[in-house]
Ligand SMILES: Nc1ncnc2c1ncn2[C@@H]1O[C@H](COP(=O)(O)OP(=O)(O)O)[C@@H](O)[C@H]1O
């Protein structure tokens with residue numbers, strides 16, 4: 001189980017000297033108290049230039065190398081452990097003294113909007129946002145500048161994923177760790193997740209266990225006849241499957257849809273797939 005750092009209440013903020021900010025506050029307006037964050041005295045982001053008359057060019061080079069960011073992408077079907085891997089990596093960065101923030105889409109309110117939660121129940125506080133571009137403004141410029149690592153969960157729901165990762169890593173020197181579905185229930189690209197592969201330092205594709213045969217599962221089967229791409233849900237609506245059981249399952253769902261349509265049944269039906 002993942003552990004969390006101590007909680008800081010909003011009132012304690014005012015006692016912290018602005019010159020030596022000790023913590024970054026995590027954010028959620030849904031928290032009854034402001035939660036988390038992190039360590040204190042940080043290594044300067046900007047290099048200290050020792051030569052008094054350092055040229056503009058070398059200053060810029062030093063500046064760039066001091067703030068080099070990273071993008072790491074974790075993909076796979078549902079239940080593959082993407083959120084678990086994201087939480088572990090972010091927690092480990094936090095343990096190493098780096099300032100972290102986690103963002104998830106506000107579309108997924110299954111476990112509330114103040115935390116990201118794995119299918120096993122491990123969780124960390126997060127910002128739930130409609131888009132990534134609002135993050136900097138929401139958290140404030142000063143707080144944003146102090147963040148070293150940004151975790152993004154449910155990345156398939158963010159249309160501005162590419163621009164955000166590009167800016168955060170290339171220009172702001174952030175380490176961005178992104179977790180999301182590469183494919184939807186029809187195995188088509190989902191949102192902009194695949195678009196950020198060319199930006200990435202690393203890509204990890206995880207697999208789950210096929211719910212039917214126990215083999216490695218690469219795909220997510222939707223068990224209902226609903227056809228819209230975005231449909232929030234868990235094990236009630238989706239199951240991870242291997243290739244063979246994906247194909248079989250799709251045939252079963254299609255057959256059910258045909259029967260329901262022919263009978264003019266207009267409700268969402270969950271298919272029993274064994
Ligand atoms: N069919 C399955 N295959 C693998 N893990 C499963 C399955 N069903 C439930 N789980 C649980 O889901 C956990 C992964 O949850 P999570 O990290 O939230 O996955 P993701 O973010 O990829 O949907 C696993 O550790 C496991 O305990």
Ligand SMILES: Cc1cn([C@H]2C[C@H](O)[C@@H](COP(=O)(O)O)O2)c(=O)[nH]c1=O
Pocket residue numbers: 077078079082083108154180181183184185186220229230231232233234238
């Ligand atoms: C396949 C698929 C999934 N979704 C939704 C269902 C869940 O709310 C999330 C995925 O969550 P997880 O952390 O990866 O378990 O995405 C969807 O809207 N459309 C789909 O095709």
